[in-house]
Amino acid sequence: MRTTQPTLFPEIENIIKRLEPATISDERKAILKPLTDFIQSKVSSHQEIRINFICTHNSRRSHLSQVWAQTMANYFNIKNVFCYSGGTEATALFPMVTETLKNAGFQIKTLSHDKNPIYSIKYAKNEHPIIGFSKKLDDDFNPKSEFAAIMTCDSADGACPFIAGAEKRIPITFEDPKAFDETPQQAEKYTERSLQIATELYFVFSQINS
DSSP states (O other), rough: OOOOOBBBBBEEEEEEOOOGGGGHHHHHHHHHHHHHHHHHHHTTOOEEEEEEEESSSSSHHHHHHHHHHHHHHHTTOSSSSSEEEEESSSSOOOOOHHHHHHHOOOEEEEEEOOOEEEEEEETTTOOEEEEEOOOBBOOOTTTSEOOOOOOOEEEHHHHHHOOOOOEEEEEEOOOGGGGGGSSHHHHHHHHHHHHHHHHHHHHHHHHOOO
């Protein structure tokens, strides 16, 4: 396991230290293993690691996955990791996602206020921010080749039998917190999903050896 470096914002680091990867089931670990193997193969061959998290609307789960994956790469000091997200269609990054990330300690600025706002999402003082906005998976903002496509929802996985340019296509699906929008449990369920994604990506990156 790689040593960690305390470069994250303290609130985020505290959340990471409280995660419980031991609670991940063996079945779920088997689902995560292809992503671990992809990252390990790139690290072992000293190649850049590109991961594109894909969901139908690129509004919730794919963004949470992108942000936490980039954060975990930093936490475990794994270099040359570039995380992206996209959808089968573009909508907008759902505001509860940014609120959930803010509550976890991420520093977020709104860079544009149109129907599809653009956000700067920072996880560490000296690292480049993640640029968050909804986009199609083949948007010019995303890589065209040599990346792993991580399908974070069943509908995107079914709708996209082929992802152009992807080296690997890996389904790692999460339940949609959208089911709890405009309910009293909304904030709780978005936090729950965010922490699940963080825990599983912690486990993935914790397995990587130099």
